[in-house]
Amino acid sequence: MKKSFIFSTVLFLCLFSSIILSVAFTSPSDNAPNPEDKKAIKSMCGCYEVSFDFAETFASDTAYKFHENYSAGALEWVELVEETPNFVSMQHLLIANDTMIIKHWRQDWSYENTDFYMFDKDKNWKFVQKPKSEVKGQWTQKVFQVDDSPRYEGSASWVHIDGRHFWENTTDAPLPRREYSKRKDYNVTVRTNHHEIVKEGWTHEQDNDKVLRVDNKADFKLASEKGMNIYKKVDDSRCKSAQGWWTENKDFWEVVRTEWNAVFARNKDLKLKRVVDKKPLFMHLFPLEVTETEKIKPIITDFVEEN
Template sequence: MQTTLIMDKPMRAILIAAALLTGVAPAATAAAQSVAPSTAPARDAQFERDRQSILAQAGQYRVRFDMRENAVFRAGYEALDEKLSGGNEIVRIVYDHGDRISLQHILVMEHDGKSMVIKHWRQDWVYQPTQVLTYAGPDEWTLTSVSDADRTGAWSQTVWQTDDSPRYGGVGRWNYDNGMAEWTSNVTWRPLARRDAVRNPVYDRYLGSNRHALTPAGWVHIQDNLKMAPAQGDGGEPTAVVHEDVTNTYSRWDGYSAKPGDDYWAATKDYWAAIRDAWDAAIARGNGVHVEEEADTGVVTGMPLMDLAQKIQDGEITQDAAIAQGRRIIEDATKR
């Protein structure tokens, strides 16, 4: 029987940092979540098929993470050994408004036979978007217009970090050729994943595309990344250092308890809704957002915002007080 882990703050910080660095955990939790009926106007069969493909990613999974650097483009650089790991992860539907869908990933760390829930990444989908939030280089994200030709029949996917700060966004279409259901993004800039950022590598960003494909057992997330070094001198361009393939395979599995994850999300989802709104407001004010990146936690807001959520669940702070503090953290971190 699993029990929710209550531990001292130093140990909690160590385990949260481990989850942020690796993006994996030994165990996670899941349960059904009710979703409000869509109020969007009816669209064609392709639109509904796309929607169901996105919603099919929700569930309870065993995840296998497979990262491989496989082609070097800079003299003297040595490719990293392949990194294989795994864990258990749930994907929850935050909302379904028809043409706007949000999915929250949650994982659970194991420590001395007890479970510790860690909020993981979030993916938001928008049908025929006019704008998408994209990474523009160190510490900068910008709202990028999407042309009529690129948006027609397409979906944007915006990926957010553990504290709901931005990570990357792209636009693509669902394709059903060859017996598959697969969405592929355009090529976009992305900030370094924590597994790379903590090593102080010669590259400082990725240039990559993103694919989500359904499988009989669940779904697979495939990333095609060029790890890019910053430009040298005025007028220079970033240069490729090494190519990386990332394949994260989500296989349905109900061999672990859903309760710790359910308890965390029930206790903190309203707080996180307010944090999402605060990020949206900061992005709208600046037509994008500036926030300092930090190798350990993605951006400087990572640990403070995550800690407030844990304090809500532990009964150490009221939700209203946590929301007020969270808004101040975001406001201070996004000032120019």
């Protein structure tokens, strides 16, 4: 009787210990994202004074003429557009002269995403599916143009260590807007994006290579540059005009996102036209009234090249 009791007790303790160990060593990605990840991502929302600074730092060709440094500043509202357990969408809105609102870039964050539109060159994106094992525990940041067309995306893990919270990824991207209409000597930006949450707000640090990409040839690195965008948190009341603008226009842009999502759902390489009727996409969408949503699909369709 006593031996039976001891055996039963030992068996129970072994089973209990195995359950505890199983729970303890289960990766968060087996269930849900680390709450610290979502907290870091969502902390980028709000009202910010932003400074944008870029400087070319290196060129292998000694005859290369370095371009002037670029500096700018703005007041920017980052709106939380959508949130689910594995997804966060945020829209950036620039505020000029306190009242004029300019729809800026959008960033979507998807947990353990496997479907990517990777920029190739010019107006071409290649559809790539990665195995789940490759993106385990990672968040994909998908960045979109002002008209919600694709820009670039990349996947990496958020790191929370020694009081720091950051995410870093290297991916190919189109030329930045500040150089898109000025430079013809390169056509791809290989950008390393480092997003870090800091006490005053957050920073977007960049280490970019300016690359000329031509079919059937090796990439040629023209120059490198360093970028630092600093988002300094200010009271949300300073961005009240942007908040109001988004309330009035959000339904329109939800339709735009829906139409783009239908394009992305085709899961095949994507090629976009630069202009239609001598105008880029944003110049077709921005003048529309918020009630003219029926015009959105035909406009986007016109810009998508059939493969």
